[in-house]
Amino acid sequence: MKKFIFMLLVLGMNLLFAQEVIKLNQEKPLNPKAGRELKLKKVLQIGDEDGEFLFSGPMALRVADDGSFYVMEFNKLFKFDAKGKPLKSLCKVGEGPGEVGQLYNFVLNGNSVIMYGVWPDKIIMLDLNGNLLKEFRIHKDLFSSELLVFWKDKYYILYSDNLPIKKDPYFVDIDHTLAELSDDGKSLKNLATFPVQKYVMTMGEGGWRAFNIGEFKAELFRDQYLIITHTAEYLLKMFDLKEGRVTGIFSRKYPRVKFQGGEWGKTPDAPKLKYEKDIKLVFPQEKDIWVLTSTVDAKKGEVIDVFDSTGTFTDSFYLKVPGDILCIHDRSVFVCERDKNHNPLVVCYRVMVL
8 A cells, every 4th residue: 555655656746747837928027127228339240331241141140158159141151259250161062071052050069060951961060160070961851850959969950741732822730840860860769849830822733832920949048958939929938858848838928019021021922910920039048038029119129028947037128229130149139230232241239238
């Protein structure tokens, strides 16, 4: 009898610890000063009308532990030092060693840069000076895949199901699978699936076009958790890489923004939606998680929400920048702006007061 009771207690504890921490529709942040506009100081700019360094169109930016940072464009990856001096061009297009067919995305991991190429699917690891450390082809037929993070000698990638083919335009939830890939690219272990809603139109014989209603985004937090968003509505999930499961689900009560259509321009075939995606980007910081929302005030700027490591809604503030935010790292805000000739610039601002 005592053994049976003990087994029940153990089972109960296991169920308790297996449950997710759920904090949904939180109404007010803890900080009584929430809603303020934070001041920014410009600290560096890369690119100008004189052509000192010209970008074609920055798509992503990540900051390394030593303060250097990396800017990705189409089939390009540039390294800059902490003062914005260009150091190296890391991406080579081709079929040889250290080369990609097309650069899809990249991540940083300590003293290495890891590029994910497609056509064919390939992972290339470089040191911070651009020297080739290792590379391998992915020996799995994956649809629409990308690299999310390199953690404990494993590559965590995302891939999605194929789209169903229908005659008329339709909305559909497509499963996106988070999977663990071995360091030789041969073994794949599926961990979790996250549905992403799309609007699909067939075009001609076997062709199609898909519009993202939701969008999967994931960023590493505290070197153990992926902070994930995959719905058009305001929702965040914390995936524990050590435990291999979602351990937290959180959101805040969010007044949705009417759809502006900017993402699709004047495309006549685009779906007519009511609202923008609530979350634009997620930027985990050292101790908390910053969420760039779709809310914009013409005078104050964009709204950024802050959650602590438990998913508690702690703060919210405005940041006003003349461009698109690429990255926020340790109170440094990197922005893609345009000069008077419409050339892209990368500008870094420092958040002065929290």
